[in-house]
Amino acid sequence: MKATTYSETIDYLDSHIHRAKDPHEGSRNIRRTKYLLRLLGNPQDKYPTIHIGGTSGKSSTSFFIAKILQESGYKTGLTISPHLQVATERIQINGYFASEKEFVGLINEIKPVVEKIEEEKRWGKVGYFQILLAAAFLYFARSKVDVAIVEVGIGGHYDATNVIKPVLAVITNVGLDHTSVLGETIEEIARDKREIIKKGVPIITGASQKSVINLLREKAERTDAPFIVINTKGQMTYSKANAILAQTAAEQLKKIGFTNITRKNVNQVLATTFLPGRLEIVSRNPIIILDAAHNIDKMHALVASLQNLFPESKFDIILARAHRKHLKRMIKSLHPITKKLFLTGIKDSAKTLKKVSTRTPNGKILITGSFFLVDQIRSLYYPKIEVLEKRRYYTKVTSIPS
Numbered sequence: 263m264k265a266t267t268y269s270e271t272i273d274y275l276d277s278h279i280h281r282a283k284d285p286h287e288g289s290r291n292i293r294r295t296k297y298l299l300r301l302l303g304n305p306q307d308k309y310p311t312i313h314i315g316g317t318s319g320k321s322s323t324s325f326f327i328a329k330i331l332q333e334s335g336y337k338t339g340l341t342i343s344p345h346l347q348v349a350t351e352r353i354q355i356n357g358y359f360a361s362e363k364e365f366v367g368l369i370n371e372i373k374p375v376v377e378k379i380e381e382e383k384r385w386g387k388v389g390y391f392q393i394l395l396a397a398a399f400l401y402f403a404r405s406k407v408d409v410a411i412v413e414v415g416i417g418g419h420y421d422a423t424n425v426i427k428p429v430l431a432v433i434t435n436v437g438l439d440h441t442s443v444l445g446e447t448i449e450e451i452a453r454d455k456r457e458i459i460k461k462g463v464p465i466i467t468g469a470s471q472k473s474v475i476n477l478l479r480e481k482a483e484r485t486d487a488p489f490i491v492i493n494t495k496g497q498m499t500y501s502k503a504n505a506i507l508a509q510t511a512a513e514q515l516k517k518i519g520f521t522n523i524t525r526k527n528v529n530q531v532l533a534t535t536f537l538p539g540r541l542e543i544v545s546r547n548p549i550i551i552l553d554a555a556h557n558i559d560k561m562h563a564l565v566a567s568l569q570n571l572f573p574e575s576k577f578d579i580i581l582a583r584a585h586r587k588h589l590k591r592m593i594k595s596l597h598p599i600t601k602k603l604f605l606t607g608i609k610d611s612a613k614t615l616k617k618v619s620t621r622t623p624n625g626k627i628l629i630t631g632s633f634f635l636v637d638q639i640r641s642l643y644y645p646k647i648e649v650l651e652k653r654r655y656y657t658k659v660t661s662i663p664s
Contacts, residue, residue, distance in 0.1 A: 264370045268362045268650065271369045272349060278376075278390045287386070288420030294385040295392050295422040301375045302396055305403035309339070311426045312511070315414040315458045316434030316468075317451070318560045319504040322537050323434050326508030328411045329531045331515070332356050334522040339402035339410030343391065346539045346554070347637050347649050353398045355405055359653045360397075368397040391415050392422045409520070417444045419457035430514055431458050431487075433467040434507060435494070436474045437559035449473055456481040463487050464514050468494040468507050490514070501541065501567065505532045536657055539636045541567055543659045544643040548619055549626045551577075554636045558588060561595040564630065568599050575626055576601035578618050582631030583607050592631065601625070611638045 265271040299306055314324045321342050328340040338356055345351035350359035353368075360368065376388045395415075402410045412428070415421050436452045444451045452474040459465050459481045465488070469475055475491055482489035492510050494503035509528055516523045539554045541564075555564045568577070579596055583589070583605045593603060606614040611629075618627055629639050643658070 264373070265366055268350075268366060271366045274369065274373070275349065275390050275393060278388060278393060280387055280389065290386060291389070291392075291420050291422060292424060294379065294388060295395070295425050297385060298372075298375060298379060298388060298392060298396055299399065299425060301378070302372070302400060303403075305396075305399040306426050308403040309407050310409045310429045312409065312411045312515075313414065313423065313426060313428040313431040313458050314411060314434070315418045315421075315432065315455050317437040317455075318557070318563065319434040319468075319507070320413050322501060322504040322540055323432060323507050323511075324411045324413045325537055326505055326531060326535055327432075327511050327515075328354075329357070329535050330508060330512045330523060330528055331409055331411075331520065333527045333531055334520065334524065336408040336520065336522065337406070339398070339405070339407040340413075341395065341398035341402075341410065342413045343394075343415045344633055346633065347641060347644070347646050349394065350650065350653070351655075352394050353401050355402070355407060357654055359650075360401055361653060362650055364401065365397070368400055369393065371400070372396055389422070395422050414455075414458065417451075417457075418455040419453075421458075424458055428458075428460060428463055429518055430511060431460065431463055431465045432507060432511055433458070433465065433469060433478060434504065435467070435559070436469050436471065437557060449477060452477045459485055459487050461485045461487065464490065464518070466490045466492060466507060466510050466514065468492045468503055470494070501537065503563075508532065536655060538655045538657075539633070539640065541571070542640075542657070544640065546659060548623055550615075550619075550639075551626070551628050552636045552640055553628065553630045554633045555630050556582075556584075556632050558591055558595055561592050561630075565596060565599055568628070572626065575599070577626045577628040578602050578604065578622050580604045580606055580611065580614055580618060580627065580629045580635075582611075582635040584632050584634075596630075599628070606635070608632070608634045608638055611635055612642060615639060615642075 314320050328338050331338040340354040341352050350365050353360040379385050379388055412423050414423050433455055444454045456478050465482050479489050494506055512523050512528050539552055542552045544550050553564050555561050577599050578601050604614055
């Protein structure tokens, strides 16, 4: 039965969330994605794509590159994962999300194809991420985009996005995240992520570990892919590191045919692009900062950024009571900027914020540790119904106070 509303469409998508138990599910995931897209006419092959992988900074780097291309006059598609508040964020053209009507229509169109695949039973159940990715690819093809930025979901090797034939790839960095899926060591994770490197396609990385760089270089040499290493180590903010990667990507894109890109456009975008849920100020009194950092590397980068932006300041920190495996290490990494720490569940987060805000009306509050937590709190300031109507990211706080 066809959905008629955004809410019904989300219910359908949620019914396709599942965790793989079959050890061979990875390779089958790729074959299933290829089959799904083939039945839809391979929309992903109808425009140039840029593939963005890595552990941290994928979305930020994707936003920067998309905005640079947009400001240079290119009709630019962007698909990200995860979304922050609403699923339509995953399907963007020139900074605007697909409308609710378009979104519902796309998923309704894909439903019969999903049912056909699942009835055949050969490929298993089509996943939430695959359906949304296919919807994005269809939307971009029909809208005749000039180029699309595609952010990896998890890893690289068996990720559903690894069906595209990109003109450029970026691996932002490699750290310990999703270890239950990708491996327990940096090297294992790097081997998985490097599989987005394709024959002859330039690859840019901001990875800093020698072992990781060697693994990426080895794959690049085997595939005749130009290999560019950018030294982002020591950058005061992780936003700046991502900006440097985006700037390098812009230089490469200009070399391969995107000649409208200018240094002026690049500099303007890097100075003004707003990144929701990343060092985002949602209130001035008290100062409330949202950041979706959810692994150790991101926490260290977050601390460095805040120490740079707010020298000698301490924060009341509301931290998601998730990631139990790494919770103690996360708390330790936040220690240099912690005034007082409050652990919270997602459902209790609004109450926790109210309590902390009352306690320190003139203080600084940091909310971090989970996309779900940031979603809950951001929705207090930017209601989801409003975000769906506006079809874009927007802010009511224009600058970071010093």
